[in-house]
Amino acid sequence: MLSARSLFQEIVDNDDSYRLFCSIAASGEAQGGWENGRIAALLPVAQRHLAPKVARHGADEDKHGRIFRALLRKRGLSPADVPGEADYTMLLERRGIGLAHDTLRRAEPLTEQDVITYLAHSRVTEQRASEQMLLLKKYFGDDPELGRAIRMISEDEDNHLAYCHEELLRFAHAGHGRRIQRTLRACALAEIAVHRDVSLAVMDRMGRILGWPAAKSAVLAAGIHARYAYERLAGWRRMVSLRMPERRDALGGRATEFA
Template sequence: MLSARSLFQEILDDDRSFRLFCSIAASGEAQGGWENGRIAALVPPSMRDLAPKITRHGADEDKHGRIFHALLRKRGLDPVEVPPETDYTMLLERRGIGLAHEKLHRDEPLTEQDILIYLAHSRITEQRAADQMVMLIKYFGDNAEVGRAIRMISNDEDNHLAYCHEELLRLAGEGHGRTIQRVLRECALVEIQVYHQVGLAVMERMGRLLGWPAPKAALLAAGIHSVYAYERLAGWRKMVTLTMPERRDALGGPATVAPVI
Protein backbone atom coordinates (compact mmCIF):
# COMPACT_ATOMS: atom_id res chain seq x y z
CA MET A 1 0.00 0.00 0.00
CA LEU A 2 1.32 3.41 -1.00
CA SER A 3 1.52 5.82 1.95
CA ALA A 4 3.60 8.79 3.08
CA ARG A 5 5.41 6.51 5.52
CA SER A 6 6.27 3.89 2.91
CA LEU A 7 7.32 6.57 0.42
CA PHE A 8 9.74 8.27 2.80
CA GLN A 9 11.01 4.92 4.04
CA GLU A 10 11.85 4.00 0.46
CA ILE A 11 13.75 7.27 0.02
CA LEU A 12 15.53 6.79 3.35
CA ASP A 13 16.60 3.22 2.59
CA ASP A 14 18.27 3.95 -0.75
CA ASP A 15 21.63 5.76 -0.70
CA ARG A 16 21.00 7.57 -3.98
CA SER A 17 17.61 8.99 -3.04
CA PHE A 18 18.75 9.73 0.52
CA ARG A 19 21.76 11.58 -0.92
CA LEU A 20 19.55 13.72 -3.13
CA PHE A 21 17.05 14.41 -0.32
CA CYS A 22 19.74 15.54 2.14
CA SER A 23 21.57 17.56 -0.52
CA ILE A 24 18.44 19.50 -1.43
CA ALA A 25 17.61 20.09 2.23
CA ALA A 26 21.17 21.15 3.15
CA SER A 27 21.37 23.57 0.23
CA GLY A 28 18.10 25.25 1.14
CA GLU A 29 19.07 25.60 4.80
CA ALA A 30 22.49 27.03 3.94
CA GLN A 31 20.86 29.56 1.62
CA GLY A 32 18.49 30.56 4.39
CA GLY A 33 21.40 30.96 6.76
CA TRP A 34 23.20 33.30 4.38
CA GLU A 35 20.08 35.36 3.70
CA ASN A 36 19.31 35.85 7.38
CA GLY A 37 22.92 36.72 8.11
CA ARG A 38 22.92 39.45 5.47
CA ILE A 39 19.55 40.79 6.61
CA ALA A 40 20.77 40.96 10.21
CA ALA A 41 23.81 42.93 9.05
CA LEU A 42 21.67 45.38 7.05
CA VAL A 43 18.75 45.96 9.45
CA PRO A 44 17.83 49.67 9.49
CA PRO A 45 18.75 51.61 12.65
CA SER A 46 15.09 51.96 13.63
CA MET A 47 14.74 48.14 13.88
CA ARG A 48 18.13 47.15 15.31
CA ASP A 49 16.39 45.31 18.16
CA LEU A 50 15.49 42.63 15.60
CA ALA A 51 19.09 42.01 14.52
CA PRO A 52 19.94 39.45 17.27
CA LYS A 53 16.79 37.44 16.46
CA ILE A 54 17.49 37.48 12.74
CA THR A 55 21.06 36.41 13.48
CA ARG A 56 19.75 33.55 15.62
CA HIS A 57 17.41 32.54 12.81
CA GLY A 58 20.32 32.42 10.38
CA ALA A 59 22.47 30.44 12.83
CA ASP A 60 19.69 27.85 13.16
CA GLU A 61 19.45 27.50 9.39
CA ASP A 62 23.21 27.05 9.11
CA LYS A 63 23.01 24.40 11.82
CA HIS A 64 20.32 22.53 9.90
CA GLY A 65 22.51 22.51 6.82
CA ARG A 66 25.36 21.00 8.89
CA ILE A 67 22.99 18.38 10.27
CA PHE A 68 21.99 17.19 6.80
CA HIS A 69 25.64 17.08 5.75
CA ALA A 70 26.41 15.06 8.87
CA LEU A 71 23.69 12.55 7.97
CA LEU A 72 25.36 12.13 4.59
CA ARG A 73 28.81 11.66 6.12
CA LYS A 74 27.45 9.05 8.48
CA ARG A 75 26.61 6.93 5.43
CA GLY A 76 29.87 7.77 3.71
CA LEU A 77 28.09 9.88 1.09
CA ASP A 78 29.01 13.21 -0.47
CA PRO A 79 26.38 15.82 -1.33
CA VAL A 80 25.29 16.11 -4.95
CA GLU A 81 24.59 19.22 -6.97
CA VAL A 82 21.01 20.37 -6.47
CA PRO A 83 19.00 20.25 -9.73
CA PRO A 84 17.76 23.79 -10.49
CA GLU A 85 14.16 22.65 -10.81
CA THR A 86 14.26 21.37 -7.21
CA ASP A 87 15.84 24.51 -5.72
CA TYR A 88 12.92 25.89 -3.68
CA THR A 89 14.70 28.99 -2.35
CA MET A 90 16.13 29.98 -5.73
CA LEU A 91 12.78 29.57 -7.45
CA LEU A 92 11.05 31.68 -4.79
CA GLU A 93 13.59 34.46 -5.29
CA ARG A 94 13.08 34.34 -9.05
CA ARG A 95 9.35 34.80 -8.46
CA GLY A 96 10.04 37.92 -6.38
CA ILE A 97 9.37 36.39 -2.97
CA GLY A 98 11.54 37.72 -0.16
CA LEU A 99 14.44 40.11 -0.57
CA ALA A 100 16.44 39.95 -3.80
CA HIS A 101 19.99 38.67 -3.44
CA GLU A 102 21.18 41.65 -5.46
CA LYS A 103 19.94 43.88 -2.64
CA LEU A 104 21.47 41.67 0.06
CA HIS A 105 24.87 41.77 -1.62
CA ARG A 106 24.99 45.56 -1.26
CA ASP A 107 26.32 47.20 1.88
CA GLU A 108 23.32 49.51 2.12
CA PRO A 109 20.86 49.48 5.05
CA LEU A 110 17.52 47.87 4.34
CA THR A 111 14.28 49.75 4.85
CA GLU A 112 11.52 49.04 7.36
CA GLN A 113 9.43 47.89 4.40
CA ASP A 114 12.17 45.40 3.48
CA ILE A 115 12.09 43.91 6.98
CA LEU A 116 8.31 43.65 6.86
CA ILE A 117 8.57 41.76 3.56
CA TYR A 118 11.28 39.50 5.01
CA LEU A 119 9.12 38.63 8.02
CA ALA A 120 6.04 37.97 5.88
CA HIS A 121 8.03 35.74 3.53
CA SER A 122 9.51 33.90 6.50
CA ARG A 123 6.08 33.39 8.04
CA ILE A 124 4.99 31.57 4.86
CA THR A 125 8.10 29.45 4.33
CA GLU A 126 8.47 28.59 8.02
CA GLN A 127 4.87 27.35 8.05
CA ARG A 128 5.78 25.01 5.22
CA ALA A 129 8.93 23.85 6.99
CA ALA A 130 7.17 23.33 10.32
CA ASP A 131 4.38 21.30 8.71
CA GLN A 132 6.87 19.10 6.87
CA MET A 133 8.82 18.42 10.05
CA VAL A 134 5.63 17.49 11.93
CA MET A 135 4.96 14.89 9.24
CA LEU A 136 8.51 13.53 9.41
CA ILE A 137 8.39 13.30 13.21
CA LYS A 138 5.13 11.36 12.96
CA TYR A 139 6.79 8.68 10.86
CA PHE A 140 10.48 8.86 11.76
CA GLY A 141 10.78 10.71 15.06
CA ASP A 142 12.03 7.53 16.74
CA ASN A 143 14.22 6.41 13.83
CA ALA A 144 17.73 5.58 15.05
CA GLU A 145 19.41 7.24 12.07
CA VAL A 146 17.46 10.46 11.55
CA GLY A 147 15.06 10.80 14.50
CA ARG A 148 17.19 13.03 16.72
CA ALA A 149 18.05 15.37 13.86
CA ILE A 150 14.41 15.64 12.79
CA ARG A 151 13.25 16.45 16.31
CA MET A 152 15.83 19.21 16.75
CA ILE A 153 15.09 20.80 13.38
CA SER A 154 11.35 20.63 14.05
CA ASN A 155 11.74 22.44 17.36
CA ASP A 156 13.76 25.16 15.65
CA GLU A 157 11.19 25.55 12.88
CA ASP A 158 8.45 25.96 15.49
CA ASN A 159 10.55 28.70 17.12
CA HIS A 160 11.04 30.43 13.78
CA LEU A 161 7.32 30.34 13.04
CA ALA A 162 6.45 31.69 16.50
CA TYR A 163 8.94 34.53 16.04
CA CYS A 164 7.40 35.50 12.70
CA HIS A 165 3.88 35.54 14.16
CA GLU A 166 4.91 37.65 17.14
CA GLU A 167 6.91 40.22 15.20
CA LEU A 168 4.32 40.60 12.45
CA LEU A 169 1.56 41.09 15.02
CA ARG A 170 3.70 43.74 16.72
CA LEU A 171 4.18 45.54 13.39
CA ALA A 172 0.47 45.21 12.63
CA GLY A 173 -0.23 46.90 15.94
CA GLU A 174 2.00 49.76 14.82
CA GLY A 175 -0.21 50.40 11.80
CA HIS A 176 1.18 48.04 9.15
CA GLY A 177 -1.69 45.53 9.26
CA ARG A 178 -3.07 46.07 5.75
CA THR A 179 0.36 45.93 4.15
CA ILE A 180 1.24 42.78 6.06
CA GLN A 181 -1.94 41.01 4.98
CA ARG A 182 -1.40 42.01 1.35
CA VAL A 183 2.21 40.78 1.34
CA LEU A 184 1.29 37.57 3.15
CA ARG A 185 -1.40 36.73 0.61
CA GLU A 186 0.85 37.49 -2.35
CA CYS A 187 3.67 35.40 -0.88
CA ALA A 188 1.39 32.49 0.01
CA LEU A 189 -0.10 32.16 -3.48
CA VAL A 190 3.32 32.22 -5.14
CA GLU A 191 4.84 29.85 -2.57
CA ILE A 192 2.05 27.34 -3.19
CA GLN A 193 2.84 27.38 -6.91
CA VAL A 194 6.59 26.99 -6.34
CA TYR A 195 6.09 24.20 -3.78
CA HIS A 196 3.90 22.37 -6.29
CA GLN A 197 6.50 22.79 -9.02
CA VAL A 198 9.34 21.62 -6.77
CA GLY A 199 7.31 18.71 -5.43
CA LEU A 200 6.74 17.37 -8.92
CA ALA A 201 10.40 17.84 -9.84
CA VAL A 202 11.66 16.06 -6.70
CA MET A 203 9.27 13.16 -7.15
CA GLU A 204 10.29 12.82 -10.80
CA ARG A 205 13.96 12.65 -9.78
CA MET A 206 13.25 10.19 -6.98
CA GLY A 207 11.19 8.05 -9.33
CA ARG A 208 14.06 7.74 -11.74
CA LEU A 209 16.52 6.86 -8.98
CA LEU A 210 14.22 4.29 -7.41
CA GLY A 211 12.78 2.87 -10.62
CA TRP A 212 9.15 3.63 -9.85
CA PRO A 213 6.72 2.15 -12.38
CA ALA A 214 4.59 4.57 -14.36
CA PRO A 215 1.35 3.90 -12.40
CA LYS A 216 3.08 4.65 -9.09
CA ALA A 217 4.65 7.83 -10.44
CA ALA A 218 1.28 8.92 -11.84
CA LEU A 219 -0.44 8.28 -8.50
CA LEU A 220 2.15 10.34 -6.63
CA ALA A 221 1.86 13.17 -9.15
CA ALA A 222 -1.91 13.11 -8.75
CA GLY A 223 -1.46 13.43 -4.99
CA ILE A 224 0.79 16.46 -5.43
CA HIS A 225 -1.73 18.03 -7.82
CA SER A 226 -4.57 17.46 -5.33
CA VAL A 227 -2.62 19.15 -2.52
CA TYR A 228 -1.96 22.09 -4.82
CA ALA A 229 -5.65 22.37 -5.73
CA TYR A 230 -6.67 22.37 -2.06
CA GLU A 231 -4.07 24.96 -1.11
CA ARG A 232 -5.07 27.22 -3.98
CA LEU A 233 -8.72 26.94 -2.99
CA ALA A 234 -8.54 27.23 0.80
CA GLY A 235 -5.28 26.03 2.32
CA TRP A 236 -3.52 29.37 1.73
CA ARG A 237 -5.65 30.94 4.45
CA LYS A 238 -3.70 29.04 7.12
CA MET A 239 -0.50 30.63 5.82
CA VAL A 240 -1.75 34.20 6.12
CA THR A 241 -3.43 33.96 9.53
CA LEU A 242 -1.56 35.55 12.42
CA THR A 243 -2.06 34.41 16.01
CA MET A 244 -0.04 35.24 19.09
CA PRO A 245 2.14 32.14 19.73
CA GLU A 246 2.48 30.27 23.00
CA ARG A 247 6.25 30.50 22.56
CA ARG A 248 7.02 34.17 23.19
CA ASP A 249 10.40 35.65 22.33
CA ALA A 250 11.25 32.30 20.72
CA LEU A 251 14.50 33.58 19.21
CA GLY A 252 15.58 35.64 22.17
CA GLY A 253 18.51 33.42 23.14
CA PRO A 254 21.54 31.80 21.53
CA ALA A 255 21.21 29.07 18.92
CA THR A 256 21.40 25.51 20.21
CA VAL A 257 24.31 23.30 19.24
CA ALA A 258 23.84 20.73 16.47
CA PRO A 259 23.57 17.15 17.75
CA VAL A 260 26.30 14.61 17.18
CA ILE A 261 24.89 12.45 14.40
Protein backbone atom coordinates in the same frame (compact mmCIF):
# COMPACT_ATOMS: atom_id res chain seq x y z
CA MET B 1 -0.09 0.19 -0.05
CA LEU B 2 1.16 3.66 -1.02
CA SER B 3 1.41 5.91 2.04
CA ALA B 4 3.51 8.89 3.11
CA ARG B 5 5.35 6.69 5.60
CA SER B 6 6.19 3.98 3.07
CA LEU B 7 7.26 6.62 0.55
CA PHE B 8 9.63 8.32 3.00
CA GLN B 9 10.98 4.96 4.13
CA GLU B 10 11.74 3.95 0.56
CA ILE B 11 13.63 7.20 -0.02
CA VAL B 12 15.59 6.89 3.24
CA ASP B 13 16.52 3.24 2.64
CA ASN B 14 18.18 3.89 -0.73
CA ASP B 15 21.55 5.67 -0.64
CA ASP B 16 21.05 7.55 -3.91
CA SER B 17 17.59 8.89 -3.08
CA TYR B 18 18.66 9.64 0.50
CA ARG B 19 21.67 11.54 -0.86
CA LEU B 20 19.43 13.68 -3.05
CA PHE B 21 16.95 14.31 -0.22
CA CYS B 22 19.64 15.41 2.26
CA SER B 23 21.47 17.47 -0.38
CA ILE B 24 18.35 19.43 -1.32
CA ALA B 25 17.58 20.05 2.35
CA ALA B 26 21.15 21.08 3.18
CA SER B 27 21.33 23.49 0.25
CA GLY B 28 18.06 25.21 1.14
CA GLU B 29 19.01 25.57 4.80
CA ALA B 30 22.44 26.98 3.96
CA GLN B 31 20.85 29.53 1.63
CA GLY B 32 18.44 30.54 4.38
CA GLY B 33 21.35 30.95 6.76
CA TRP B 34 23.12 33.32 4.39
CA GLU B 35 19.98 35.36 3.75
CA ASN B 36 19.23 35.82 7.43
CA GLY B 37 22.84 36.70 8.17
CA ARG B 38 22.77 39.46 5.55
CA ILE B 39 19.40 40.76 6.77
CA ALA B 40 20.71 40.94 10.34
CA ALA B 41 23.65 43.03 9.13
CA LEU B 42 21.50 45.39 7.05
CA LEU B 43 18.60 46.11 9.41
CA PRO B 44 17.63 49.79 9.59
CA VAL B 45 18.46 51.69 12.77
CA ALA B 46 14.84 51.63 13.96
CA GLN B 47 14.78 47.80 13.74
CA ARG B 48 18.25 47.01 15.06
CA HIS B 49 16.69 45.41 18.13
CA LEU B 50 15.72 42.54 15.81
CA ALA B 51 19.33 41.82 14.83
CA PRO B 52 20.02 39.16 17.49
CA LYS B 53 16.83 37.26 16.58
CA VAL B 54 17.44 37.46 12.82
CA ALA B 55 21.03 36.35 13.37
CA ARG B 56 19.80 33.48 15.56
CA HIS B 57 17.37 32.50 12.78
CA GLY B 58 20.28 32.42 10.32
CA ALA B 59 22.48 30.47 12.73
CA ASP B 60 19.75 27.87 13.12
CA GLU B 61 19.44 27.49 9.35
CA ASP B 62 23.22 27.10 9.04
CA LYS B 63 23.07 24.46 11.77
CA HIS B 64 20.37 22.57 9.87
CA GLY B 65 22.54 22.57 6.77
CA ARG B 66 25.39 21.09 8.81
CA ILE B 67 23.05 18.47 10.26
CA PHE B 68 21.97 17.25 6.82
CA ARG B 69 25.58 17.17 5.63
CA ALA B 70 26.50 15.20 8.77
CA LEU B 71 23.75 12.69 8.00
CA LEU B 72 25.29 12.21 4.57
CA ARG B 73 28.76 11.68 6.04
CA LYS B 74 27.41 9.03 8.43
CA ARG B 75 26.57 6.95 5.38
CA GLY B 76 29.79 7.79 3.60
CA LEU B 77 27.92 9.90 1.03
CA SER B 78 28.94 13.19 -0.53
CA PRO B 79 26.46 16.00 -1.31
CA ALA B 80 24.77 15.82 -4.70
CA ASP B 81 24.17 18.74 -7.02
CA VAL B 82 20.72 20.22 -6.51
CA PRO B 83 18.71 20.36 -9.76
CA GLY B 84 17.57 23.87 -10.61
CA GLU B 85 13.96 22.77 -10.82
CA ALA B 86 14.19 21.50 -7.22
CA ASP B 87 15.82 24.63 -5.78
CA TYR B 88 12.98 25.98 -3.63
CA THR B 89 14.70 29.19 -2.47
CA MET B 90 15.92 30.13 -5.94
CA LEU B 91 12.51 29.58 -7.49
CA LEU B 92 10.84 31.73 -4.83
CA GLU B 93 13.31 34.53 -5.53
CA ARG B 94 12.60 34.31 -9.25
CA ARG B 95 8.94 34.92 -8.44
CA GLY B 96 9.88 38.06 -6.55
CA ILE B 97 9.13 36.58 -3.15
CA GLY B 98 11.25 37.72 -0.24
CA LEU B 99 14.24 40.03 -0.54
CA ALA B 100 16.27 39.76 -3.74
CA HIS B 101 19.84 38.56 -3.35
CA ASP B 102 21.07 41.63 -5.21
CA THR B 103 19.56 43.74 -2.42
CA LEU B 104 21.18 41.60 0.26
CA ARG B 105 24.61 41.77 -1.37
CA ARG B 106 24.66 45.57 -1.20
CA ALA B 107 25.84 47.46 1.86
CA GLU B 108 22.77 49.71 1.94
CA PRO B 109 20.47 49.47 4.98
CA LEU B 110 17.10 47.84 4.44
CA THR B 111 13.86 49.78 4.73
CA GLU B 112 11.00 49.11 7.11
CA GLN B 113 9.05 47.69 4.16
CA ASP B 114 11.96 45.32 3.46
CA VAL B 115 11.77 44.05 7.04
CA ILE B 116 8.03 43.42 6.69
CA THR B 117 8.67 41.62 3.39
CA TYR B 118 11.31 39.44 5.06
CA LEU B 119 9.05 38.56 7.98
CA ALA B 120 6.06 37.81 5.73
CA HIS B 121 8.17 35.60 3.47
CA SER B 122 9.56 33.80 6.51
CA ARG B 123 6.11 33.37 8.07
CA VAL B 124 4.91 31.57 4.93
CA THR B 125 7.97 29.41 4.32
CA GLU B 126 8.38 28.54 8.00
CA GLN B 127 4.76 27.34 8.02
CA ARG B 128 5.71 24.87 5.30
CA ALA B 129 8.93 23.88 7.05
CA SER B 130 7.19 23.38 10.39
CA GLU B 131 4.52 21.16 8.81
CA GLN B 132 7.05 19.09 6.88
CA MET B 133 9.27 18.54 9.91
CA LEU B 134 6.24 17.60 12.01
CA LEU B 135 5.41 14.92 9.43
CA LEU B 136 8.98 13.62 9.44
CA LYS B 137 9.00 13.62 13.24
CA LYS B 138 5.80 11.56 13.22
CA TYR B 139 7.43 8.86 11.08
CA PHE B 140 11.12 9.09 12.03
CA GLY B 141 11.22 10.86 15.38
CA ASP B 142 12.39 7.65 17.08
CA ASP B 143 14.63 6.47 14.24
CA PRO B 144 18.17 5.75 15.55
CA GLU B 145 19.79 7.37 12.50
CA LEU B 146 17.50 10.36 11.91
CA GLY B 147 15.42 10.86 15.04
CA ARG B 148 17.56 13.29 17.03
CA ALA B 149 18.27 15.49 14.02
CA ILE B 150 14.62 15.63 12.98
CA ARG B 151 13.41 16.45 16.49
CA MET B 152 15.92 19.28 16.83
CA ILE B 153 15.15 20.79 13.44
CA SER B 154 11.41 20.51 14.06
CA GLU B 155 11.77 22.39 17.35
CA ASP B 156 13.75 25.13 15.63
CA GLU B 157 11.23 25.51 12.81
CA ASP B 158 8.41 25.89 15.35
CA ASN B 159 10.45 28.61 17.08
CA HIS B 160 11.03 30.40 13.78
CA LEU B 161 7.32 30.34 12.99
CA ALA B 162 6.42 31.68 16.44
CA TYR B 163 8.96 34.49 16.06
CA CYS B 164 7.47 35.52 12.69
CA HIS B 165 3.95 35.64 14.14
CA GLU B 166 5.07 37.76 17.08
CA GLU B 167 7.08 40.28 15.06
CA LEU B 168 4.47 40.66 12.32
CA LEU B 169 1.82 41.32 14.97
CA ARG B 170 4.07 44.01 16.40
CA PHE B 171 4.22 45.68 12.99
CA ALA B 172 0.46 45.24 12.55
CA HIS B 173 -0.19 47.01 15.84
CA ALA B 174 2.05 49.84 14.60
CA GLY B 175 -0.33 50.43 11.67
CA HIS B 176 1.04 48.11 8.94
CA GLY B 177 -1.76 45.54 9.04
CA ARG B 178 -3.06 45.97 5.50
CA ARG B 179 0.42 45.95 4.00
CA ILE B 180 1.27 42.81 5.93
CA GLN B 181 -1.87 41.00 4.76
CA ARG B 182 -1.23 41.94 1.11
CA THR B 183 2.36 40.75 1.35
CA LEU B 184 1.42 37.53 3.13
CA ARG B 185 -1.22 36.68 0.54
CA ALA B 186 1.17 37.27 -2.38
CA CYS B 187 3.85 35.17 -0.67
CA ALA B 188 1.45 32.34 0.12
CA LEU B 189 0.03 32.06 -3.39
CA ALA B 190 3.50 32.08 -4.92
CA GLU B 191 4.84 29.59 -2.37
CA ILE B 192 2.15 26.98 -2.97
CA ALA B 193 2.88 27.08 -6.72
CA VAL B 194 6.63 26.76 -6.15
CA HIS B 195 6.08 23.96 -3.64
CA ARG B 196 3.99 22.10 -6.23
CA ASP B 197 6.65 22.52 -8.92
CA VAL B 198 9.48 21.48 -6.63
CA SER B 199 7.51 18.49 -5.33
CA LEU B 200 6.86 17.30 -8.88
CA ALA B 201 10.52 17.73 -9.81
CA VAL B 202 11.78 15.92 -6.72
CA MET B 203 9.31 13.04 -7.10
CA ASP B 204 10.29 12.69 -10.75
CA ARG B 205 13.96 12.40 -9.76
CA MET B 206 13.18 9.99 -6.94
CA GLY B 207 11.08 7.88 -9.29
CA ARG B 208 13.94 7.54 -11.72
CA ILE B 209 16.40 6.69 -8.94
CA LEU B 210 14.11 4.12 -7.34
CA GLY B 211 12.68 2.70 -10.55
CA TRP B 212 9.07 3.46 -9.79
CA PRO B 213 6.55 2.17 -12.31
CA ALA B 214 4.70 4.78 -14.36
CA ALA B 215 1.46 4.12 -12.49
CA LYS B 216 3.04 4.89 -9.11
CA SER B 217 4.62 8.09 -10.40
CA ALA B 218 1.29 9.14 -11.91
CA VAL B 219 -0.53 8.58 -8.61
CA LEU B 220 2.05 10.65 -6.73
CA ALA B 221 1.89 13.45 -9.31
CA ALA B 222 -1.90 13.46 -9.10
CA GLY B 223 -1.65 13.75 -5.32
CA ILE B 224 0.69 16.73 -5.62
CA HIS B 225 -1.67 18.46 -8.05
CA ALA B 226 -4.64 17.73 -5.76
CA ARG B 227 -2.77 19.22 -2.81
CA TYR B 228 -2.04 22.33 -4.86
CA ALA B 229 -5.70 22.65 -5.91
CA TYR B 230 -6.76 22.52 -2.26
CA GLU B 231 -4.14 25.05 -1.20
CA ARG B 232 -5.01 27.36 -4.09
CA LEU B 233 -8.69 27.22 -3.16
CA ALA B 234 -8.49 27.56 0.61
CA GLY B 235 -5.39 25.99 2.18
CA TRP B 236 -3.26 29.10 1.64
CA ARG B 237 -5.25 30.88 4.34
CA ARG B 238 -3.44 28.98 7.09
CA MET B 239 -0.24 30.68 5.89
CA VAL B 240 -1.52 34.23 6.25
CA SER B 241 -3.31 34.19 9.60
CA LEU B 242 -1.55 35.82 12.53
CA ARG B 243 -1.97 34.95 16.19
CA MET B 244 0.13 35.58 19.25
CA PRO B 245 2.13 32.36 19.75
CA GLU B 246 2.36 30.39 22.96
CA ARG B 247 6.13 30.53 22.53
CA ARG B 248 6.90 34.18 23.24
CA ASP B 249 10.37 35.52 22.42
CA ALA B 250 11.09 32.16 20.75
CA LEU B 251 14.45 33.28 19.34
CA GLY B 252 15.55 35.18 22.41
CA GLY B 253 17.11 32.23 24.18
CA ARG B 254 20.27 30.26 23.58
CA ALA B 255 20.48 28.10 20.46
CA THR B 256 20.99 24.34 20.77
CA GLU B 257 23.86 22.85 18.80
CA PHE B 258 23.90 19.41 17.17
CA ALA B 259 26.94 17.30 17.88
